[in-house]
Amino acid sequence: MAEQADPLEYIKLLLESKSTAKQVTYKNLLSAFQLLAKESKRIIDELRGKMKPGDEDVTVDFKIINEHEFHVKLAGDLLIFVLHTNVVTFTDEHAVMKTNYIREQEINRYFGQIMIYNFMADSVKYNRINDPGYLLARILINHENRFLLEGEGQLGFLFGSISSQAISEIEINQIVKIALQVAIENDLMAPPFPDVQFITLYQKNEKTQELGAGQKIGFKMSYQHNKPY
Secondary structure, eight states, rough: OOOOOOOHHHHHIIIIIIIHHHHHHHHHHHHHHHHHHHHOOOOOHHHHHHOOOTTOOOOOOEEEEEETTEEETTTTTTEEEEEEEEEOOOOSSSSGGSSHHHHHHHHOEEEEEEEEEEEEHHHHHTTTTTOOOOEEEEEEEEESSEEEEEEHHHHHHHHHHSSSSSHHHHHHHHHHHHHHHHHHHOEEEEEOOHHOOOHHHHHHHHGGGTTOOOOEEEEGGGGGTOOOO
């Protein structure tokens, strides 16, 4: 019987290549997230200095939640930036997997993720736990700090391909500004009247703030083109 290869050698190769690349990817992701927070705060501070609202309650704000999350409030909108600690890859059918860059080296296919969600600020303020939030974009960064972005509108259009260079402060600044623009451009739509016509006494007593709450319109990720809003 032919002698079988030692599994430990294969495991060692994986640790030296794939696992190492994933660790480097995570470190790159954490650095990018810190820069994203820094740029977001700078942009909000600049915007606050330019604003002359007619109502003092029209506020913009920036808040660090923890190492993996921060919030940007833009009047009635709340953008939530979240760093996911797991490194992921795509299915072979994904367009990214068909690029020469990915085919050149197996470890190029592993990405860390930063998600940008849009919630209504009042959903968090009043703890309306059933209110929906929407994924505006996700930023994907690999071991070489090269990135792409899947997202709404200009976000996906401008950064939809893997970058030829490492992500920089310039791209991060653009991403934040466009994300803020997309969020504020999309308005609330009232739910259909029949959906809120009947309520239970429990809903009235426990969930008054949620009744009639609007939903954001206009968000459609690239993979949803054939699905209704």
